Structures are given as structure tokens and as C-alpha cells.
Amino acid sequence: MPTEVKVPTLGESVTEATIGELLKKVGDTVKIDEPIASLETDKVAVEAPSPVAGTITEFRVAVGDTVEVGAIIAVVGESGAAATAAASEAPAAAPAPAPAPAQAKAESIDAAQTLSPAVRRAVLEHGVDPSTIKGTGKDGRLTKEDVIAAAEAKKTDVATPASAPAPAAAPLATGERREERVKMTRMRQTIAKRLKSAQDTAALLTTFNDVDMSAVMEARDKYKDLFAKKHDVRLGFMGFFAKAACLALKDVPAVNAYIEGDEIIYHDYVDISVAVSAPNGLVVPVVRDCQAKGFAQIEKDIADFGKRAKDGTLTMEDMKGGTFTISNGGVFGSLMSTPIINPPQSAVLGLHRIEDRPVVRNGEIVIRPMMYIALSYDHRLIDGREAVTALKIIKEAIEDPTRMLIDL
Structure with a gap:
């Protein structure tokens, strides 16, 4: 039935x-x-x-x-x-006509895995055998990018026989201009609306500072193997910044608060939304109760979110709430940015790439691994003094991680 x-x-x-x-x-x-x-x-x-x-x-x-x-x-x-x-x-x-070779290849593995319309189209266009490609999508499914990469590799691997005459140069395309119109995904439409709403509603301002990453990098190099062996997770930078943010939000509670109507909602906990990349756009799952978690659990939560974002298995519950956001544009090479807050939150910390720069220490010019950090905030709730103070606390905790152990 x-x-x-x-x-x-x-x-x-x-x-x-x-x-x-x-x-x-x-x-x-x-x-x-x-x-x-x-x-x-x-x-x-x-x-x-x-x-x-x-x-x-x-x-x-x-x-x-x-x-x-x-x-x-x-x-x-x-x-x-x-x-x-x-x-x-x-x-x-009636007997159907035999499928074209590329189509036959696409259909030959349907019993083993299902090809999406976009992947089937790519297989037919590039003439590759999908059964020879290892999928990187969820459950090993092929993606369009897998097919394109295999096609490019095939072009590289196929050498022209020595006895064959050199092919005539293809005429250069002149004046060819193309456009493609693609409907925005629902997620991208929502991201656009929320970010624009944040700009229209909040009084956004950004304050900057720079951080000497020497101490954190030395700690990671010294303990990364022991940390990974004991906790089965890599020791990254996000754990340090999450714990440093907890210190700052404890001392400057307005940065961890919401505006709701004509009231301010303060939180005695820190739920940090961590911006991660998903196939359809940026998503912000929430690491809850960071103030009560250690480095290992925070790193495990973030690693799990990153994997599930890539697989497309994050849930609505993973996204709910959040009192503060950390966005790491440095993984993509960003030197500096002014991140936009994630409503109804009132502040977001932007991290950027680490690069060696000359700085003055004890009257001498030395080279240090430096990172620009930015705190965008809603000026309706957070005064400039509070924002600068919060960012300074984060800077000091990163430059002297001992502060995070003795709550300074």
C-alpha cells in the first residue's frame, strides 16, 4: 500500500x-x-x-x-x-535506446549510492566514472566538487603520446561574457535578513586591539601532544579565547547581555556562539556554559560542531541561545575586520590571522607573532569604556594565560 x-x-x-x-x-x-x-x-x-x-x-x-x-x-x-x-x-x-557512455557510468553505481541532480549533471558534463571517485559528502556521497576535482586530475594525468602530432591551438574566445542567475538558499536569505536587521537596529561600533600570541603558541607547542593523548582532541586557539572571553564577560556583564524592549537581560552564564562554515553558509552553534567547562570540553564541542556543520547534521537545538559570539576569520587569512553582532546578542569577538610583526619590548624592536582582535558591540547597551575594557581583559589573558587559571 x-x-x-x-x-x-x-x-x-x-x-x-x-x-x-x-x-x-x-x-x-x-x-x-x-x-x-x-x-x-x-x-x-x-x-x-x-x-x-x-x-x-x-x-x-x-x-x-x-x-x-x-x-x-x-x-x-x-x-x-x-x-x-x-x-x-x-x-x-519497447526496448529503450542504450544510454550514452557517460550516462551509463552515472547510472552504474545507483545501486551503491545515490547521485544528486547536480552531481549527475557534473558527471555527464565531465565524462568521468563516478565509481572511481571517493566521495567527501555525508556518508561518503559524491559532491559536485568531487566530480570536478576528479575531472581536473584526469586532465593532468593524461599525457599526450610522443608520436601524436601536437594539437592545434584552440582559438581564443573573444568578448565572451557569461552570467548565471541562481536563487538564494533559504539559509542565505535568512543570514542576509538577520545581518541587515542587526545593522538597522543596533548602534554598531567596533574597537580594536592587537595580541602577542607568543605565550599561547608556546603553551600549545609544549602540551599539544600530551593534551591530544589525554583528551583525544587537538588543542586549538579557540579554547584559549573562549576562556579569556569568560573572564571579560564576568567583569563586564553588559557585553554578555541582551536588550529586550525597554529592559536589559543579564546572564550569569556564558553560552558562546562559535561561527563555523557549512556548505550553505555560516552557522553559529552554541557552546553552552563555557564558564564551567575546561579547555578539553570546549575544544571537543567546537570540533564536533565543525564536523557536523560540514556533514549538514547540525540541529535547531544546536543553534538556540548564545550570549556572545566568537568569529575566527583568521582561518581564511583575514588580517582585520568589523564583525556584525548576532541578534539578540550585544557583542561579537573577531579573531584574525597570526603574522610576525615588529613590536617594541623593553625598548627594543623584536619580532612577535601578532593577531589583531576586534570587538563589535551595540552602543545602545555597551559604553565605549566597557567595550575597550572587555577587549583589554581578553588581550591580557591571551598574553599571560596564567590569568585564566587564577581568575584575574
């Missing part, structure tokens, strides 16, 4: 989503709880699983469609002996 696959509950206050990708096609068999479609919400991507095992007989949506919770995505029919018997009673179809 046919079973309808519906849009699942998406989270508190989330009522609709966009069809980001169809993971199966009509005629494919599915197992119980196997995902058949990827849905994009305002914050995360979620998957719609099949409630039964069977064969997909119909899709009632297409990529890009906006669907509400409970809407029908697809219909799954029976499989197994009953389906086989039904197929045997159907009239024989």
Missing part, C-alpha cells in the same frame, strides 16, 4: 523549508529511515526520511520548492515479491 513521505517537524517556530536536494529518484528502492530529500530551513539543513521500505513511485515536489511541515514530498510503494509480481503483469515496454 502506498505510503506518503511528509515534511517532518523542523523545530520550534519553524513552519516551512525549501527543497534543497532530492537524494533519490522515481523507481529507486529505499530502506526504512533512509533519507530521500534534503530540506533547507532558516538555520540548518535537515533530511526527510522514508517511514517505510519500498520503491519511490512519485515525487510531488521539485528542488527549490517551498514546503510546509506536513506537506507530501513523495510516495513510496511496496517492494519485494508483491512489487515484482505487479511488474510481471505489466505489458512489456
